[in-house]
Amino acid sequence: MPSLLPAVAEQLFRDIQKIYQETSQIPDDLLIALKFVFGPCALQALDLVDQHSVTCLSSPSGRKAFQVMGGSGRLYTCFLSCHYCPCPAFAYTVLRRNEGLLCKHILAAYLCQAMGVTQQESVSDQQMSMLLSGTTAP
Amino acid sequence: MTDVLTLVFRTFMSQTDLKTDLTASPPPQTTCSALVVGDHGVSSSVLLLAAVTAASQLGMKVMFFTQSQIQSLPASVQKCAPSLSPECLKKIKFSYPRTVEELLQQIASLHESTNTSPTPPSLIIVDRLESFLCGPGGGSHSGFHPGEQSCAAHLSALLCDTAAFLTQILEQRSTSSGPCRVIASFQSEVNTGQVSAEPSATDPILDVLDRYFQVRCTLDRDRGYEAAAAGLQQVWHIYLSGRGITDGSCTKDCEDRTGVAQEWQLMIFPNDLMEFKMV
Numbered sequence: 548m549p550s551l552l553p554a555v556a557e558q559l560f561r562d563i564q565k566i567y568q569e570t571s572q573i574p575d576d577l578l579i580a581l582k583f584v585f586g587p588c589a590l591q592a593l594d595l596v597d598q599h600s601v602t603c604l605s606s607p608s609g610r611k612a613f614q615v616m617g618g619s620g621r622l623y624t625c626f627l628s629c630h631y632c633p634c635p636a637f638a639y640t641v642l643r644r645n646e647g648l649l650c651k652h653i654l655a656a657y658l659c660q661a662m663g664v665t666q667q668e669s670v671s672d673q674q675m676s677m678l679l680s681g682t683t684a685p
Numbered sequence: 686m687t688d689v690l691t692l693v694f695r696t697f698m699s700q701t702d703l704k705t706d707l708t709a710s711p712p713p714q715t716t717c718s719a720l721v722v723g724d725h726g727v728s729s730s731v732l733l734l735a736a737v738t739a740a741s742q743l744g745m746k747v748m749f750f751t752q753s754q755i756q757s758l759p760a761s762v763q764k765c766a767p768s769l770s771p772e773c774l775k776k777i778k779f780s781y782p783r784t785v786e787e788l789l790q791q792i793a794s795l796h797e798s799t800n801t802s803p804t805p806p807s808l809i810i811v812d813r814l815e816s817f818l819c820g821p822g823g824g825s826h827s828g829f830h831p832g833e834q835s836c837a838a839h840l841s842a843l844l845c846d847t848a849a850f851l852t853q854i855l856e857q858r859s860t861s862s863g864p865c866r867v868i869a870s871f872q873s874e875v876n877t878g879q880v881s882a883e884p885s886a887t888d889p890i891l892d893v894l895d896r897y898f899q900v901r902c903t904l905d906r907d908r909g910y911e912a913a914a915a916g917l918q919q920v921w922h923i924y925l926s927g928r929g930i931t932d933g934s935c936t937k938d939c940e941d942r943t944g945v946a947q948e949w950q951l952m953i954f955p956n957d958l959m960e961f962k963m964v
Contacts, residue, residue, distance in 0.1 A: 610796040610850055628849040629897060631842030638835040642893055672797045679843060680793035682786065 551630055552648065556584050564661040573662075585654055586647060588636070591618075592654035601659040602666040606675035614668075614678070615652040623652045624678045633681060689808060689866055690719055690902055693731065693738045694923070694949050694961040717848055719929070720894055721870040723904025725813050727921060727951070728870035730959065731904070732812050733762045735868055737769060739808045740776040746804045747777040748795065750788060751812035754781050760957040778806075785817040785836060792840075795847050805854045809844060811869040818890055819874065837890045841897035844869070869898070899929030904951070923949040923961075 552560075559580055563573055573581075582589040595601065600616040604624075613625045617634065625632045630641075630653055637650040649657075659665040670678070721728045732749075737758070739745040758769075782788040788811070794800065795809070811817075818837050848865040855863030875888040895901065907920035925947045948964040 606796070608796045608798060608801070609854070612846075626842050626846040629842045629845045631838050633835065633839065637838075638832075642834045642838055642896075643889070673794075676790065676794040676797060679846075680786070680789040681839060682790060 553584075556648070559584060560657055560661045563658070564663075567662045585649065588647065588649065588651040588654055591651040592658055594618075595651060595655035596658050596662065596664065599664065599666060601656050601664075602668050604668050604670050604675065604678065606670050606672045608672050608675070610672070610675050610679075612675065612679060613656040613665075615655055617652060624681070625653050625656055689735050689739050689743070689868065690721075690731075690900075690925075692742065693734050694963070696738055696742065697734065697959060697961050698963070717852070717864055717929075718845055718867040718898045719869075719900040719902055720898035721868065721902045721904065722873065722891070723921075724906065725815075725870065725872045727904050727919075727953075728872070729812050730759055730761045731902075731951075732810050732868060732870055733758060734766075734959070736777050736808070736810055737762060737766050737773070741766070741769060741773040745776065745807040747808045747810060748800075748806045749777055749779045749810045749812070750782060750791065751779070752781065752783065752816045753813075755779055761953065761959045764956065764958045782817075785840065788817050789840060789843060792843050792847055796850055801851070801854055805851045805858075805865070807851070807855055807863060807865045809848060809851075809865065809867045811840075811844065811867075814840070814869050814871040814894070815874070815890070834889055834893045837893040838896070841894055845897050867898075869894075895927070898927070900925060900927040907950075918955045918957075919951075919953040921951040921953070922964075923951055925949075 559577065563577055563581075566577065567573060578589075578593075581593075585592070595615065595618075598616070602614045602616075603611060604614050605611045611627055613627065615623045615625060615632075617623055621634075623632050623634050630649060631637070632650045632652045634650050634652055636647075637653070640647040641650060656665075721731055729751075733755075736747045736749050740747050757763075758766075763769075780791055782791055792809070795806065800806070814837075818833060818840070844867045848867045851865035852863050855865060871891065871894060873888040873891050875891075901924075903922075903924045903926065905922045905924065907922060909920075911920070930947060950962040950964055952960045952962065954960070
């Protein structure tokens with residue numbers, strides 16, 4: 548699968564991963580870079596990371612997906628290999644207006660992966676299918 | 686998937702053209718998702734040819750999703766592949782979801798063991814995305830349709846993410862059928878050829894689909910007189926474009942670029958026989 552993020556964003560996540568492993572902190576210069584690349588949703592995503600809002604779900608088949616708890620308490624199921632989130636901001640800012648790369652939920656998932664702070668949870672294969680298809684109410 | 690589509694075009698070239706094509710190298714297997722855009726009658730036949738070719742020549746297990754039940758292969762496909770064996774057809778599983786919700790559920794469940802045993806699918810085909818995505822009113826795409834765009838994104842992302850997962854399974858099982866590819870067809874309702882349409886009119890659904898599909902295969906009918914003069918029923922131009930084509934050709938040197946042919950012609954004869962020609 549070709550890269551879905553600009554090279555600068557990928558490098559930023561690699562830098563965050565390296566420095567967080569060493570210091571358990573994200574320095575100011577990387578935070579500024581995050582805001583520069585991703586705009587207003589950067590700070591909102593960092594809030595979600597602080598609240599441990601991102602869970603990696605896995606099922607016996609090996610299928611995985613991310614589940615992110617939004618600010619309102621809603622759960623959003625996002626994919627690993629390409630960008631999609633059922634939230635209104637993704638539909639409007641990313642798809643309709645093409646003004647943002649990601650929504651805060653997808654960005655929070657990337658950050659949690661880089662920082663190694665994603666929660667883990669197991670679900671059954673059938674539950675995974677329902678989550679992926681959006682037939683389960685959040 | 687351009688390697689499957691290109692194999693279809695090469696397989697059903699005229700015999701005279703095949704002899705001159707022997708030096709072209711096969712396309713790189715770097716792209717995994719292709720969207721066929723154009724008249725749904727022709728694109729459905731192309732997708733069925735892709736399923737049949739993948740199953741018979743590449744031994745792939747194919748999942749074919751479409752709303753309308755297929756009672757028998759269209760005449761055009763039967764003519765192209767007269768020696769199709771029942772064993773080969775068994776590798777193609779047809780599914781007829783009635784709504785986009787059913788389609789999402791069926792694709793979402795492809796990871797379950799009932800679908801990955803004994804072999805996971807290595808080609809997922811969805812025919813006539815517009816029949817699932819566009820509302821019953823159809824018609825104009827003016828105004829804001831966030832629900833339709835979000836639905837198109839969900840379906841496309843699910844297809845791509847499912848293909849990525851099935852590719853991992855195929856690789857773990859060391860099969861030669863990987864990676865898992867996706868081919869879908871879509872007919873846009875925005876007709877940019879109309880005089881009254883804005884010059885920059887675009888289809889918001891197609892814009893979303895282009896985010897997820899790496900290759901676009903555009904079918905464009907030739908409206909000239911040569912086709913009728915040559916006794917052909919229809920002539921179509923086929924253009925392959927998108928980041929999947931560009932990336933592939935950029936990494937190869939000049940001599941190898943002919944392996945990724947970007948333009949083809951499809952001729953449909955009065956007896957429904959389809960023949961492809963490299964341009």
